[in-house]
Amino acid sequence: MNAAPLVALVGNPNAGKSALFNALTGARQKVGNYPGVTVERKSGRLVLDDGRPVELVDLPGAYSLEPSSPDERVTRDVVTGKGSLERRPDALVVVIDAANLDNHLRFALQLIALGLPVVVALNMVDLAERDGLVLDPAALSRDLGVPVIPTVAVRKRGLDDLKAQLTDTIGGGAPHAEPRTLETGGALQRRARQIAASAVVSEAPARRWANMADSIALHPVIGPMLLVAVLFVMFQAVFSWAAVPQDLIDSGFAWLEAAVKAALPDGFLQSMLADGLIAGVGAVIVFLPQILILFLFILVLEASGYMVRAAFLMDRLMATVGLSGRAFIPLLSSFACAVPGIMATRTIEDEKDRLTTILIAPLMTCSARWPVYTLIIGAMIPNREVMPFVRLQGLVMFGLLVMGIAGAYFAALVLRRTVTKGASSGFMMEMPKYQMPQLKDLAIGLWTRAVIFLKRAGTIIAATTLVLWLLLSFPKPPANSGISPVDYSVAGRIGDGIEVLVRPIGFNRDIALALLPAMAAREVAVSAIGTVYAIDDTSAGGEDKITEKLRGRWTLPTALAFLMWFVFAPQCISTIAVTRRETNGWKWPAFMVGYLFAAAYIMAGITYWLAVAAGL
Amino acid sequence: MDLSTPIRAALTLEKLPRRQRGTVASIDWNRLAEAEARRLRELGFDEGVGIEVLHRASLGRGPIACRIGRMTVALRRAVADTIHVAPLSVAAIA
Ligand SMILES: Nc1nc2c(ncn2[C@@H]2O[C@H](COP(=O)(O)OP(=O)(O)OP(=O)(O)O)[C@@H](O)[C@H]2O)c(=O)[nH]1
Ligand SMILES: [Mg+2]
Numbered sequence: 001m002n003a004a005p006l007v008a009l010v011g012n013p014n015a016g017k018s019a020l021f022n023a024l025t026g027a028r029q030k031v032g033n034y035p036g037v038t039v040e041r042k043s044g045r046l047v048l049d050d051g052r053p054v055e056l057v058d059l060p061g062a063y064s065l066e067p068s069s070p071d072e073r074v075t076r077d078v079v080t081g082k083g084s085l086e087r088r089p090d091a092l093v094v095v096i097d098a099a100n101l102d103n104h105l106r107f108a109l110q111l112i113a114l115g116l117p118v119v120v121a122l123n124m125v126d127l128a129e130r131d132g133l134v135l136d137p138a139a140l141s142r143d144l145g146v147p148v149i150p151t152v153a154v155r156k157r158g159l160d161d162l163k164a165q166l167t168d169t170i171g172g173g174a175p176h177a178e179p180r181t182l183e184t185g186g187a188l189q190r191r192a193r194q195i196a197a198s199a200v201v202s203e204a205p206a207r208r209w210a211n212m213a214d215s216i217a218l219h220p221v222i223g224p225m226l227l228v229a230v231l232f233v234m235f236q237a238v239f240s241w242a243a244v245p246q247d248l249i250d251s252g253f254a255w256l257e258a259a260v261k262a263a264l265p266d267g268f269l270q271s272m273l274a275d276g277l278i279a280g281v282g283a284v285i286v287f288l289p290q291i292l293i294l295f296l297f298i299l300v301l302e303a304s305g306y307m308v309r310a311a312f313l314m315d316r317l318m319a320t321v322g323l324s325g326r327a328f329i330p331l332l333s334s335f336a337c338a339v340p341g342i343m344a345t346r347t348i349e350d351e352k353d354r355l356t357t358i359l360i361a362p363l364m365t366c367s368a369r370w371p372v373y374t375l376i377i378g379a380m381i382p383n384r385e386v387m388p389f390v391r392l393q394g395l396v397m398f399g400l401l402v403m404g405i406a407g408a409y410f411a412a413l414v415l416r417r418t419v420t421k422g423a424s425s426g427f428m429m430e431m432p433k434y435q436m437p438q439l440k441d442l443a444i445g446l447w448t449r450a451v452i453f454l455k456r457a458g459t460i461i462a463a464t465t466l467v468l469w470l471l472l473s474f475p476k477p478p479a480n481s482g483i484s485p486v487d488y489s490v491a492g493r494i495g496d497g498i499e500v501l502v503r504p505i506g507f508n509r510d511i512a513l514a515l516l517p518a519m520a521a522r523e524v525a526v527s528a529i530g531t532v533y534a535i536d537d538t539s540a541g542g543e544d545k546i547t548e549k550l551r552g553r554w555t556l557p558t559a560l561a562f563l564m565w566f567v568f569a570p571q572c573i574s575t576i577a578v579t580r581r582e583t584n585g586w587k588w589p590a591f592m593v594g595y596l597f598a599a600a601y602i603m604a605g606i607t608y609w610l611a612v613a614a615g616l
Numbered sequence: 617m618d619l620s621t622p623i624r625a626a627l628t629l630e631k632l633p634r635r636q637r638g639t640v641a642s643i644d645w646n647r648l649a650e651a652e653a654r655r656l657r658e659l660g661f662d663e664g665v666g667i668e669v670l671h672r673a674s675l676g677r678g679p680i681a682c683r684i685g686r687m688t689v690a691l692r693r694a695v696a697d698t699i700h701v702a703p704l705s706v707a708a709i710a
Pocket of ligand 2: 017
């Protein structure tokens with residue numbers, strides 16, 4: 001067997017391993033300016049100068065080989081070859097941040113002592129220079145006893161040298177040395193500092209402007225105000241900037257639907273394509289611009305280094321429910337989608353802390369809820385101006401968002417005192433240097449999200465929509481019977497059955513019908529309602545927009561209850577699946593689904609009856 | 617050059633005035649949980665390292681951001697209270 005040699009990128013968090021991995025393999029791994037971006041092993045292919053292929057793996061950052069969180073365990077397992085499926089790497093590329101030498105050398109020394117062939121990538125030399133720090137790689141190489149190559153991963157500097165050195169190191173069949181024993185604790189620390197000090201040629205005093213930026217960002221009063229302002233602008237932008245591209249997409253699909261109706265004869269195929277597929281999928285794809293705008297904001301926050309500052313500001317508040325500021329990062333990314341958010345909890349050290357964060361992550365208003373919220377709010381809530389610049393629709397939207405956060409806060413409070421009881425964990429986090437976001441990274445991040453979203457729309461959403469359309473269309477009622485086709489169909493009858501369960505919280509049959517397929521993905525609720533009303537269309541030309549149909553059939557209390565349901569209901573197969581994977585079993589996903597459905601039912605019920613009592 | 621001349625008795629990082637530079641005099645390792653102590657070391661906290669408080673979140677009891685070596689680290693006050701700092705005299709800095 002001659003499998004390609006395995007080379008692992010290892011080093012402290014935020015040293016630039018993934019950036020280097022991308023530059024070397026052409027991959028599109030996520031990079032971000034905070035510790036803990038990469039949480040799983042990813043592999044790619046690199047061709048060396050002598051034409052030999054190498055399997056390169058990107059690993060989560062770690063501070064040592066004694067893991068304190070699940071992501072660091074992944075790294076330890078790969079490097080030591082202890083994981084169940086792992087073969088031991090043939091060589092290591094140890095990535096260190098040149099501007100943070102004393103610290104990163106500590107882990108580097110531990111890795112070198114393992115005895116595997118090592119090449120050190122002295123990364124971020126541009127940032128070291130920005131700080132007025134001049135280093136001598138040759139001296140460093142002498143002290144460490146391994147080759148040291150200066151690199152700037154984001155500008156592809158030093159990559160050729162790195163590849164040449166790797167070719168040498170692997171090509172020469174560098175022998176694996178015996179692991180050496182190493183001093184521990186303070187002694188190791190001191191040696192790392194000594195080596196770092198002797199590698200420094202000259203240094204200038206620390207950067208002033210970065211300190212200035214933090215004086216504002218971390219100011220006890222201005223800091224939190226700035227954070228709230230940033231989040232406010234983010235959510236505001238999602239709705240105001242997206243209007244134009246959304247209208248464009250909307251008219252595109254309307255045109256397509258009309259074209260299909262014109263081109264095909266009336267009947268099965270026409271209805272399936274136009275009413276089922278195009279109307280259903282189109283209703284969801286309209287939300288692509290909003291999702292991309294939200295992601296743009298999150299990506300900029302992540303790339304600039306502000307994310308950890310936000311975690312710092314949030315720590316106090318998170319501590320009141322027994323969590324730490326660290327959990328803020330996965331929770332904020334859950335606003336885009338809970339799946340990567342739940343993955344990102346791997347960086348949380350305390351197990352109970354991590355579990356709590358996983359259990360409340362689905363309460364953050366993920367982007368799949370917007371189609372639902374926007375459709376219902378657009379149809380049922382008047383767009384009155386309640387005060388200058390604040391309209392009722394926006395206010396309701398904001399209220400739902402806050403409702404999710406409040407729900408999560410309350411859930412964490414209860415969970416931490418019951419099922420995930422434990423000592424409150426600490427908060428200790430390294431704050432990255434501020435950086436200007438790289439346009440290319442932002443573009444890659446947006447592109448990746450767009451592809452994921454469109455794939456979802458094209459597969460899971462299209463499929464459930466089609467199945468629903470079929471169930472709604474058959475059997476056909478006898479001609480001239482006057483029975484609505486939906487009432488007579490299989491789906492209509494199933495809906496009648498479910499309606500019994502949800503009638504107490506004000507839901508009608510159409511909602512009952514939409515809830516079931518929306519288990520697959522929340523957006524399907526929108527396409528499902530769209531399909532129900534397209535088939536059941538009684539208007540002469542069938543041109544009534546879905547919003548008009550909603551107005552005719554739903555009462556305001558029903559609509560409000562429906563919105564409240566979606567704040568809580570765990571209607572997402574992917575979230576349940578990732579929770580199962582991250583908690584190694586069905587116990588916690590089952591618990592999560594149970595408590596969230598119970599909360600959804602109760603909150604929707606309360607909303608409905610309060611609204612009815614208020615005479616809405 | 618003597619950078620470690622303390623001008624007064626060591627105080628903890630929790631009490632260290634902002635922008636007052638110092639060096640870590642000692643750390644009460646045994647007052648920390650094992651994992652906490654390890655992480656503290658891994659972030660570069662050790663006797664003799666230069667340290668400075670940069671920011672304190674929310675006037676009350678929020679976390680502290682400090683510069684340790686070349687790095688900025690956020691930690692909670694309970695942990696900061698185990699870190700004893702010898703402040704540097706103004707003359708020594710200049
Ligand atoms: N200026 C500069 N920035 C860099 C360089 N290499 C990486 N970066 C930036 O540093 C940040 C961290 O890079 P990543 O590649 O995500 O770091 P990582 O080591 O994979 O981090 P984890 O996955 O969290 O362990 C990102 O914002 C990168 O754009 C470099 O050589 N110079
Ligand atoms: Mg990474």
